[in-house]
Amino acid sequence: MHVNLSNVLVRVAGRRPDAVAVRFGGDELTFDQLVTISRQFSAFLDSVGIEPGDRVGIYASNRLESLPLLVGTWMAGAIAVPYNLSVPRGPLRHAVEDSDPALIVVADTEVELIQDVCDGLRGADRILAVGPSAATAGANWTWHDVTTMPEREEVVPRLDDDEALLMYTSGSTGTPKGVRQTHRTSGAAIEATIDTFGLTADDSALVCTPLFHVGGLQLISLPVLLAGGSVTLMAKWDPISWVDLARRWTPTYVALVPTMAIDVANRMSGTDPALLSSVRICAVGGSGLPEGPLRRFRDATGIGSVINIYGQTEQNGLAACERLGENPLPVCLGRPLEQVVQWRLVDPTTQERVPDGSEEIGEYQVRGDAVTPGYWRRPDANAERFVDGWFRTGDLMRVRPDGQLEYVERIDDMIISGGENVYPQMVENYLASSPDVAEVAVIGTPHERWVEQVTAIIVASHDGVTVADIASFCQQHPDLRGLSRPRRIEMVPSLPRTGNNKINKPELKRMFR
Known part of the structure; x- marks a missing residue:
């Protein structure tokens, strides 16, 4: 089946051309402008010889250009590879060498770093710089070269199994692995998120997590955009700035890791509550938010709709969550998104399936439309993590008497x-x-x-x-x-x-x- 995620955004823009799609700092892009710049970037990629299936690396923090870069890459039939800005030089070089990008988009302040870290690799010789100092950053091209291109109307068709993204795991326990995310797996996860949270064009998101992670990109940014809503991006995390932006732009959907919620609770302690009453979905993932910090966060913000969510890079974002209004406090992971994943619990020692109705702890294993088909050029990792088509998540869970999942621990921890x-x-x-x-x-x-x-x-x-x-x-x-x-x-x-x-x-x- 031919599918290209960029076509979905083009259709949204056709319905809502003048609505704000993306905000960053004091700048905005309407949906029509987002599509226009994406088409210009696709034209630029074509002009410098990028072919369908080539990888386009991105090494830059959240910015106004982030989403046009992604969508334009897809329009050109290429694969976007957002590199993690927080990893050391060794894992960064490995990710660039492994993905072998035909071009890397780099923030103007990071061009020298990329040229040094990636010396001798193909991507280091083909750099597009973005940012106010791009013209003097020593790159091959600047964003001006993109925005002066005529639009490329063609969207290169992609098949279900063609990669849309390679996202590299952090590599904290070994060599970083490129997780293959296809147009189909990403699309399935995005559609399921829209359906689960009932996202519409009336929704807006405040995105404080980086777009080189599924939490920033596929959990919140892409679902809101493809539902027709607007996205406000933060360049980096700061709890006071987050509260200020939430007050100003009144988002309906926010997503945090527990540390961020704790930061907000600690920084707002002793002050008047922020009263962020616009937020109808506050998704917390990455690990559990204990009850004490949760109550402090709710007191500090007035947000009552805090829910636990679960997802992995290998599951393209949201894979299980509490349903809105189902639990008075976020006490578990809720239920899997069974429209896109099948799941089972398996004893990590015996590899036998945990019996239905049991509260025994087992490894959570999944398969389905939202699950990666495997790792980029890593048959060894695929053999280790896939068993008869089931992906081994490495997460220990159990099923509560009410049928909801309870996260217990990483097997390694x-x-x-x-x-x-x-x-x-x-x-x-x-x-x-x-x-x-x-x-x-x-x-x-x-x-x-x-x-x-x-x-x-x-x-x-x-x-x-x-x-x-x-x-x-x-x-x-x-x-x-x-x-x-x-x-x-x-x-x-x-x-x-x-x-x-x-x-x-x-x-x-x-x-x-």
Whole structure:
């Protein structure tokens, strides 16, 4: 079947040409302008010899040009490769070398970095710079070369299985892998998100997560745009700026990782509530948001519609979520989007399927329209992560009595202490209920008797909190005893984060090994 996601946006623009599609800073693009610039970028790519199936790299933070770059790449039949700005030089070079882009779009401030990191690679010799200093950045072309091109009306047809995107995993536990996202898998995930949240042209999104992650792109930006709504992009995360923009533009849909919600709650503490009453969907994903920080966030913002969501790069964004209004508090992952994924739970040790009706913990495995067909040029990774057509997510879950999924832990993060399984996220949730705790991460560290011990890394909510205070809280909490009790407690001023503002547990394990 011939399908190209850019055609969907062209049809939306035909219905709503003068409506605002994208905002950034003080600038705006209507849908008609978005399509025009996308067609100019497609024409530019054609003029410099980009063929259908070629990769176009993008190394730039959220900006006004971000979405025209993406859509224009699709119009040309090429594959967009948004590189992660937060990874070190080694993984970045690997991603560029592995994807072998025919051209890289680079923010003007990062051209020298890309030329240095990618020295000797094809992409380093074909750079298009974007930004106010593009003309002096030392690139081959500038955005002026794009916007002076005549529009290319043709949209190159693509098949269902043709890649639309390659998104590289963070590589925190190994070499980054390029996740293949086809026009079909991305389209299915976007359609399911629109359907699940009832998105329409009346919706608007405030996007504070980077578009090189599915959370920023396929969870929120593309569904809102393809429903005919508007998207306001932030260049980088700042809790006060986020509140200010939410007050100004009254979004109906926002998406955060738990750290961001905690940032807002902490920064707004002691001030009048922001009263962001326009928000009807506040999706929180990446890990669970404990009840204590959740209540502080709700008090600080007035947002009552906070729901847990679950998705992976390999599942093209949203794959399971709580339904709006279903639970009084976000207490679980909700239910899978069964219109695009089939799922099962499998015992990670025996590989036997967890029986229906059981509350046993198992690995969540999926297959379906929204699931990647595999990794780019990695048959070894495909053999490891796919079993008889099922994708092994590496996430441990169980089914609650009400039929909703409850996230337990990443298989890699599970602590085995004294031969017993301890699930760090559960311990984190208990610790987060302490008024002395602003943020917490729990990891396993070596222990001469127990092999691994539960270690709590604590950011205090106020001055004067000591290790003894946290230990006393644990002694009094009924769920923080036995092997779940943190035997090691470390106080830190802040927790390391990934580029998507998740807590960087691999880094913590290196710090406290």
